[in-house]
Structure formats: structure tokens, C-alpha cells
Amino acid sequence: MGDRRILLLLVLVLFSALVSFVGAYEEEENDQRTQGEKWFLLRQLHNVVKTDAGSMRMVKGGYRGGSHLHSPMHIGFISMEPSSLFIPQYLDSDLVLFVHHGEARVGHIYRDELAVRSLKQGDVYTIPAGSAFYLENRNENQRLRIICSIGITSESMGWHAFQSFFIGGGTHPTSILAGFDHTALSTALNVSTAEVRTFLTRQSSGPIVHISDSHHTNIWTEFVSQEPHQKLAHLKRIVNLEEEVSPKEEESTWSLRKFLCTLLHRKDVVKRVNHEAPSSYNLNNRNPDFKNNYGWSKSLDESDYSPLQQSGNGVYLVNLSQGSMMAPHVNPRAIEYGVVLKGTGRIQIVYPNGTLAMNARVREGDVFWVPRYFPFCQIASTNGHFEFFGFTTSARRNHQQFLVGKNSLMQRLRGPEFAAAFGIDEKRLKRIANAQHEQVILPASSWDSSHDKASEPERKKKTNFERIVGSLGSDMIMGFD
Secondary structure (H helix, E strand, C coil): CHHHHHHHHHHHHHHHHHHHHHHHHHHHHHHHHHHHHHHHECCCEEEEEEECCEEEEEECCEECCCCCCEECEEEEEEEECCCEEEEEEEECCCEEEEEEECCEEEEEEECCEEEEEEECCCEEEEECCCCCEEEEECCCCCCEEEEEEEECCCCCCCCCCCCEEECCCCCCCCCHHHHCCHHHHHHHHCCCHHHHHHHCCCCCCCCEEECCCCCCCCHHHHHHHCCHHHHHHHHHCCCCCCCCCCCCCCCCCCCHHHHHHHCCCCHHHHHHHHHHCCCCEECCCCCCCEEECCEEEEEECCCCCCCHHHHCCEEEEEEECCCCEEEEEECCCCCEEEEEEECCEEEEEECCCCCEEEEEEECCCCEEEECCCCCEEEEECCCCCEEEEEEECCCCCCCCEECCCCCCHHHHCCCHHHHHHHCCCHHHHHHHHCCCCCCCEECCCCCCCHHHHCCHHHHHHHHHHHHHHHHHCHHHHCCCC
16 A cells, blocks of 8 residues: 555656646747747837827837847838828938838939929838938828838947938927037028027927928928928028039038928929939839739839839738748848738748747737748738738849749759758658649648647647657656556
8 A cells, every 4th residue: 555655656746747847848948939039020119209290110120139130120110190291301221111001292312402202002212321301291181101111231320220310300309400509500501690599499399290271380381381482582591592602512412401402392403303313113013923822922122123222122012812821931132021011920930950930920010020041931820811011131132942832942952862861762752842732822731630720839738748758768657557
């Protein structure tokens, strides 16, 4: 009787140890998965600008979690209320705009003159670093939503930030002119110090302002509503247009004088500059680069849209039907960023050592990034389409390398050497490599069975427990019938 009690006690102790071991293993695995999500899912939105007329929010790139994984791009989200203006500024980073919803009017300096473009939903447009620009939502009934890439350059003021330099401004935001001594500025502008003081303190509505009659009148409302000759008279009080620029004086593309002078909308200047300046490119109107019954994909590079060469970025748009998958692949040339536009799905990323870095469920508004060379895939949920848009860090054609599927690396490498690498014969490798008849975008798996319908935590728990018990060896449980 005593021996049976001791035996039972040993069984209970062993079982408790196994359960604790499984729990610790699962906790470690969850910690690793959580760490992967911290690295590759950019979910911390930071308010860059917020007023009652709109906002700009951003997820930051930079070095992830103290690791050596470098994400050299920020992703910005600009939202503007009807009849609003994002006031003139320039950035220390290149900007690539994608109009997700609504219509916009953008003006920016191109070859020392003002170029004005009207953008609609699906349009892509670039603004170089240092080029003064403004954004306007002229629609009186529709919000404007823009997704943008903000490149982190070596000249940016820190790896984790970009800097706006507001040309217009007052008490909020502060104009870059306000940093100069008023006496020096009055001399430069050829106006009185009193006028300088008034000029630099009138604006207090923030970087995004209303320009409609339904809101309080401000200097930007007055300016936008003026006729060209009135704008000329207004700006003559700010800039001495009659003063000749000496040959020794060099002005960059973002200088205040150039920007204000060309903001007059003089028809001869605008017509000439608009003819020379790059147009936008509508991604929605582009035919898919790849399409089958399970989805489509579009990509844009410098060979399609030359302004991307300046920013060094590519653009893409993917739509997967329910349950379908973008086959596991590798980007050999660029880091990839994605923003979920519609639906839900999963992003799987694999470390170079062959372990799972992340298997995360994503939904509309989520942002993810994938380091160069890291294998990954995107999988649509079974309840609807999964659409995501994004940027790459190379303007050249990406030439994605698909690891599986028809015309993939697995098929191209098929041979005795590849079979030996897996420890199988060529016949079996050929059968596996040829089992998938689709390429790039693959259908939902036909191998689903009833036990696969169990919840993922239950499957993981069972698999982990069986793996751990198996690893202990049969010697540990001999004698227990």
C-alpha cells in the first residue's frame, strides 16, 4: 500500500513537472511571438499635428526595440476636414503621397516656381525634401485621407524623427521667420518692426486650418479667397518684389521669397510650371501586374513613374480574395511596408534561422514592415477580401523571389542537390514541388480537415505537449502500464 502511494506521488510530481514545463515553453513561445509583433507591427501612432480642421499621425521607423533591425521609414496618415488647408512648410525628408480617400490640391516648389496639382483617390505624388508645399481640401462635403511615406535620411535631425519647417505661422505653429531678430527681419522684408510683429502673431489655429465661411476668418481664409491681383498686393507687403536679387545671392528651392512670389497664381507662371512639373500617377487605374482567380497585385517603380527615383521608393497595392495567400516570398532588393486598407488577415514573417518571427492577425489601419531578405507571406481571412497598400525602399523593380508555387525557387532548384538538402529522393521532391499548380497568389488550402478546425491555442497546446513528452524519451515512463 505504501509503495502504491509513493508511486502515485511520483506520477503526480512528474505530471506537475510536465505541465509546468509546457506552460513555461508556451510562455517563452508567446514572448517570442510578442517580441516579433513589437518589431514588425507598427501600432504606436503618434500625433504630429492635431487641430479641429484635421490631423497628421505617424508610426515611427528607426531601430526596433534595441535590435539591429533598422526600419528607415515613417508612415504618416493625414486627415483633413472639408474646406481645410495644411499650411505652407517644407520637410527634411522626401514625401510620397497616396490619396486613400477624397480629393486634394497640392502646391509645391518645382524648379524655383510653384507647381499646382489636383489629386484624386488612388493618386500617387512625390514631394522632395526641402521643397516648400501646401495641401488643400477644397471639397465642402468630403474628408481627405492621405497615406504617406516619410523617408529617414542621414541628414534628418535624428533617426527617430522628421522635422517640419513651417514657413507660414504665428503663435501656433511658429513660423521659421519668428526665430530672426525683428529688426533684422524688418530690414530683410523692408517693412516696419510693428508690421513684422503683427505678421508673426496673427495665426493661432494650428498647422491645419479651416478656410470656409462657416468657421472664423483667419489670414489663410482671406488669402485663399483673394483674386491674383489682391494676393500680389498682399504679398508685396511681405516680400519686396521690386528688389533685384544680386548675382551672389543664391536661393534654394524652398526659400521664402521664391515660395511667396510664386504663390501669386500668376497664370503665365503656373501654366508654364504645371506643364513642366511631373503629373500624379493613379494606382487605381493601373492594370494589375499579376491577376488570377484568387486576387491581384500592382506595383509601381521608377520605370513607371520617374519621380519615385528622387525619393527612392516603390509603391504597391494587393487584393486577396477570402482565404487566399500571397505565396511565401523574399524581397531581395528592398524593405517593405504595408498598410491594411480593407478586411483582415495574417502576416507571417520568418527569421533567417528558419524560426517563426511573427504570425499576427492584422486589420484595417494596421501597419507592418518586413526587413529585406526575410521570408514572409500574407493570408486573407475566410470572411472577406484582404487589401493592403504599401511602400518599398527601392525605386527599382523589386523582382520578388517566390519560394513555393508554380515557377518558384522550389521548382527552379529542383534536382538531386535540392533533394539531398531535404534528405529525400528526387521523385518525392518533384511530387511536392508540382503539387501546387498556381503561382504568386494561391488558393485556400484543400488539406483542411476536421482537426484543423480546432482553435489555434488548443492545437498549439496539444502539439507542444506531445513534442515535449516525446523529447523526454521512453526510458522515463517505463514500468508504468
